Every structure is written in structure tokens, then in C-alpha cells.
Amino acid sequence: MLPDGLWSIGELAERAGVTVKTVRYYSDRGLLPAAARSAGGHRRYGPEALDRLRTIRSLRTLDLPVADIDRVLDREDTLEDVVAGQLKELGSRLAALRWREAALRLLRDCTAEERADRLRLIGAVSTPPDTTALARYWRRVLPVRLPARQVAWITDAAVPRPPADPEPAQVLAFARLHALATTDCPAPDRRPPSPEPGTEYRPGVLYDGLGEAYELTAPALCAGREPHAGEALDCFVSAYAGAHGTRDTPAFRHSLAGLLERSAHPVMDRYWQLAGELAAPGHPTLGAAHDWLRTALDGHLRLRGQ
The missing domain is CATH 1.10.1660.10 (Multidrug-efflux Transporter Regulator; Chain: A; Domain 2)
Incomplete structure (x- = not known):
């Protein structure tokens, strides 16, 4: 000194x-x-x-x-703020590394014939993956005049979150889902046909009711229970009836079953199949809930001889 x-x-x-x-x-x-x-x-x-x-x-x-x-x-x-920011950044980098590892394993463990297609699919997805394209897809297929709050909850529920530690099969599922959402292919009609021609259509009423019906269905789906009549199905049918300004009657249920069968869309079916591969355990997709309710409606009509 x-x-x-x-x-x-x-x-x-x-x-x-x-x-x-x-x-x-x-x-x-x-x-x-x-x-x-x-x-x-x-x-x-x-x-x-x-x-x-x-x-x-x-x-x-x-x-x-x-x-x-x-x-x-x-x-x-404060040091706490800086550490929190660094942990967030590090988490993002680790997620990207896990995604890259799973993608590399996917390419390593496939046949030569599959590799070119998988490489193309994976190459179109950022690392870590971004769900913006999936959210944009839903804004494209949902009714134009749907309230913003409904667009928000539907998009949030319908867009799967990429797993933090994915398996190779989940990387492939997300890449295929991204390709589906960004490909210029026919999308479902924004205004589905009515069970009763000539009636009005209020999409806000429909999606509010469907959200409630899907929530009621989730426990049965998670428990592996077979589709059946009950509160969830009644709510599901009432959503469609209210959206079209009519009542839940046996005739309406019969018409609705036919409508749902006719309005099934291969692109949307494929979307929910892939989304299901990414869903976390105990969190069924909206598509799974919708299919459960459709099956419950068909079973209900068969029991009543309709």
C-alpha cells in the first residue's frame, strides 16, 4: 500500500x-x-x-x-432483477438446445426416404419454436365478427404450447402442425351451415356455450370415461340452439348431428390430431372435447331411436 x-x-x-x-x-x-x-x-x-x-x-x-x-x-x-432476466434468457436458450437435440435425434433415427421431408419440415420452424403462425391460422378461420375476448380464449386454448423438453415425435408433430397452418389449403367455413335453414347465426353465443361445454367435458376425458349424455352434452346442444335462435328439441338434436357430420373438415381433423400429440397430460384439446360431445350426441340419438 x-x-x-x-x-x-x-x-x-x-x-x-x-x-x-x-x-x-x-x-x-x-x-x-x-x-x-x-x-x-x-x-x-x-x-x-x-x-x-x-x-x-x-x-x-x-x-x-x-x-x-x-x-x-x-x-x-437490483441484482434480483438482473438474475431474473438472465434466468429467463437462459431458459429460452436451454429450450432451444433441447428442441435442437430432439430434432437431431428425429433425423438420426429415420430412414433415408423420410429424412428429406423431415428436414424440410423442421427447417421451416424456428428454434425454439414460435406459435405465431398457429395463432394467425385461428384468426383466419374464426368468424370475422367474433368478439376479441372470444378470439383470445379460443386461440389460447387451441394453439398448443411446444413442450419444454420434447420427444422427437413431438418435434415432428409441431413441424407438421406449423406446415398445415402455413400452407394455402382450404380452411373450414367461417359461417357453418345452420341445423335449421333460414335461422339467424350468432357466433358469439355459440363459442361462449362451446367453451362452457368443453370445460364440462374435460373431467370425463381425463378420466377416460366413454361419451355419454348429461350436463356437458346439454350445454353443447344449447350452444348451437342459442346461436341459431332456436330451442333444444329432439328434432333439433337430430338435425345438429347431421350438421356436425357434414361440416367435419379434414384440415381441422388433422390439426387436432397433431395438437393432441403435443398436449400435456390432463389437458385435452378442444378438438378432443368436441369429438367426445359429437359421439355423445350420436349415442344419445341411437338410444332414443332417432
């Missing part, structure tokens, strides 16, 4: 166990300001610089960017 109680850059480096070059680098970046300058212009540091330097080294060991360290030291950001 110098007579004035300060250290030279070499003394600070020795006490901290780093090189002079390291101390100079942090000083030049403004992270380690000098307490004074010698007559010859050399930097001088006080004992508090040692604690600051050790803090900088600890944060750099965690790979925090210099800019983030600067904000922590100057108290512009």
Missing part, C-alpha cells in the same frame, strides 16, 4: 488474484473507478475497490454481461 493508503493497479490485481490487464479492462469500462491519480497519471485504488472487484468477478463467473453488472453496481437495477 502506498503512503496515502491507496494501492497501485498492480497491488490491487495481486490482492484480488487477477491480472493487471483485468483490472485495467474493468477500469476502462467504468466498472472500477480509480480513487485518485498519481503525479504521473497512474491509477490509484482504495480498499473498497477490492470488494467491488470481487463482486464484478463473481458476477462475471455467472456470465452476466458487463452492461448488466454496471447497472447493478450503480444501483440502476
